[in-house]
Amino acid sequence: MIVIHRSVSYRRADRQHIDEKRHAPAGDGVRAAGTPGTADVTLAPMPSIDRAATPWRAARRTAAEAAAALPTEDVPLHRAVGRVLAAAVRARADLPGSDTAAMDGYAVAGAGPWRVLGRVLAGGPAWPHELGAGQAVEIMTGAVVPGGTVAVLPYETADLTAAAAPARTHIRRAGEDARAGAELAGPGRLITPAVAGLLAQGGADTVPVHRRPRVALVVTGDEVVGAGVPGAGQVRDVFGPMVSALVAAAGATPVERMLLGDDPGLLADRLTGPDADVVVVTGSSSAGAADHLHRVLEKLGARRLVDRVACRPGGPQLLAVLPDGRWVAGLPGNPFAGLVAAVTVLEPLLYALSGRPVPVAPRLPVRGDVVVAAPVTRLVPVRLAGDHAVVVPGSRPASLAGAAAGDALAVLEDGWADGAPADLIPLR
Ligand SMILES: Nc1nc2c(c(=O)[nH]1)N[C@H]1C(S)=C(S)[C@@H](COP(=O)(O)OP(=O)(O)OC[C@H]3O[C@@H](n4cnc5c(N)ncnc54)[C@H](O)[C@@H]3O)O[C@H]1N2
Numbered sequence: 001m002i003v004i005h006r007s008v009s010y011r012r013a014d015r016q017h018i019d020e021k022r023h024a025p026a027g028d029g030v031r032a033a034g035t036p037g038t039a040d041v042t043l044a045p046m047p048s049i050d051r052a053a054t055p056w057r058a059a060r061r062t063a064a065e066a067a068a069a070l071p072t073e074d075v076p077l078h079r080a081v082g083r084v085l086a087a088a089v090r091a092r093a094d095l096p097g098s099d100t101a102a103m104d105g106y107a108v109a110g111a112g113p114w115r116v117l118g119r120v121l122a123g124g125p126a127w128p129h130e131l132g133a134g135q136a137v138e139i140m141t142g143a144v145v146p147g148g149t150v151a152v153l154p155y156e157t158a159d160l161t162a163a164a165a166p167a168r169t170h171i172r173r174a175g176e177d178a179r180a181g182a183e184l185a186g187p188g189r190l191i192t193p194a195v196a197g198l199l200a201q202g203g204a205d206t207v208p209v210h211r212r213p214r215v216a217l218v219v220t221g222d223e224v225v226g227a228g229v230p231g232a233g234q235v236r237d238v239f240g241p242m243v244s245a246l247v248a249a250a251g252a253t254p255v256e257r258m259l260l261g262d263d264p265g266l267l268a269d270r271l272t273g274p275d276a277d278v279v280v281v282t283g284s285s286s287a288g289a290a291d292h293l294h295r296v297l298e299k300l301g302a303r304r305l306v307d308r309v310a311c312r313p314g315g316p317q318l319l320a321v322l323p324d325g326r327w328v329a330g331l332p333g334n335p336f337a338g339l340v341a342a343v344t345v346l347e348p349l350l351y352a353l354s355g356r357p358v359p360v361a362p363r364l365p366v367r368g369d370v371v372v373a374a375p376v377t378r379l380v381p382v383r384l385a386g387d388h389a390v391v392v393p394g395s396r397p398a399s400l401a402g403a404a405a406g407d408a409l410a411v412l413e414d415g416w417a418d419g420a421p422a423d424l425i426p427l428r
């Protein structure tokens with residue numbers, strides 16, 4: 001859902017512009033709403049901007065450790081991929097449940113030569129008798145081997161006249177993968193397709209997972225338009241599509257996007273309004289006359305955990321928590337800077353709320369001409385090239401061309417030089 005939300009205290013020119021938006025075709029789910037801000041926000045003077053910036057790694061760690069995981073709900077296993085287990089899931093029976101054939105061929109008992117008595121199919125009736133020495137049945141992969149079986153001889157190599165079975169038995173023993181009651185996957189485990197399959201093998205029908213974080217997006221800026229081609233002095237909102245996708249990829253649910261004018265009263269309303277665990281605010285993070293976020297947070301009694309990060313781009317970002325427990329991630333308005341901030345504070349916060357550890361970053365040698373000056377970490381788009389990554393040249397804070405051409409963001413820290421290894425954050 002997209003909500004366009006504007007203050008009533010705008011200038012006349014703004015009003016015309018807003019009315020245009022309200023009457024614009026509703027494509028992309030645009031809904032216009034013009035309720036004025038109600039919060040009493042008497043603004044203090046501009047805050048000083050030379051606060052000490054948090055080192056990039058520390059900012060990420062703070063976000064990853066900030067929040068407790070959301071409560072648990074049970075979901076059907078077939079809808080659980082992408083969710084995070086809230087408790088261990090155990091095998092409800094031995095895996096496999098019986099001794100079964102691992103190959104199509106002959107189940108043989110005792111020493112050869114062997115006489116074939118019949119055939120056993122997977123899912124068919126079990127062979128009713130124990131095999132005696134010199135007896136065999138034809139058997140299919142997955143079928144329960146008759147009692148007395150010493151080995152399964154694959155069709156391709158079977159020699160029923162041989163004196164002895166080969167050493168390799170081709171029998172999967174009951175419980176060899178897991179015993180009944182054994183833990184198949186523990187709390188905090190992301191349910192991948194393979195995990196879902198394993199849990200199905202273990203007999204699970206529903207699984208306990210953490211509730212998905214609900215994320216509202218508040219896009220600030222009088223110059224920002226939500227659809228179509230921007231007019232003179234306007235820009236098209238990049239964060240609706242970009243942050244929603246990033247939120248969904250992190251396993252959270254984007255619940256609404258709202259375009260908000262540069263109005264502190266409205267901003268305060270919107271921080272406390274939506275039914276969301278996290279409110280992402282874009283723009284308003286820096287020191288400009290219309291950048292209200294810091295003062296509004298102060299007014300609302302928010303606790304700031306991260307306030308500016310020593311990284312480039314994306315320095316003016318923040319992570320705060322409101323007195324009601326709702327999280328606020330402030331991303332700078334420059335589009336690439338906003339993306340960097342999203343992977344720095346927002347993604348780890350969403351992992352924490354989902355109950356999941358931040359995935360370990362792959363690390364590869366990175367080649368490129370980038371100057372890294374401590375204490376500022378550079379985040380640059382790179383293309384993967386087999387055993388190394390290559391910097392996409394010319395990326396700028398306001399342009400997404402570099403990131404769009406990249407496979408990952410390389411984290412270039414103090415001490416990095418052309419060709420040295422660096423952590424990579426995938427740009428899914
Ligand atoms: N005096 C200072 N000026 C600036 C500083 C500073 O420290 N001192 N930091 C600069 C850096 S670094 C960044 S990044 C930006 C951050 O700006 P804000 O977060 O306050 O955002 P705005 O000023 O509203 O916008 C910046 C830029 O981004 C464009 N924008 C905003 N929202 C969107 C959107 N939804 N889609 C596309 N583009 C958007 C906006 O039009 C501006 O061009 O501040 C620097 N200045």
Ligand code: MOO
Nearest residue numbers: 313314315337397
């Ligand atoms: O964070 Mo800003 O320029 O670094 O884009």
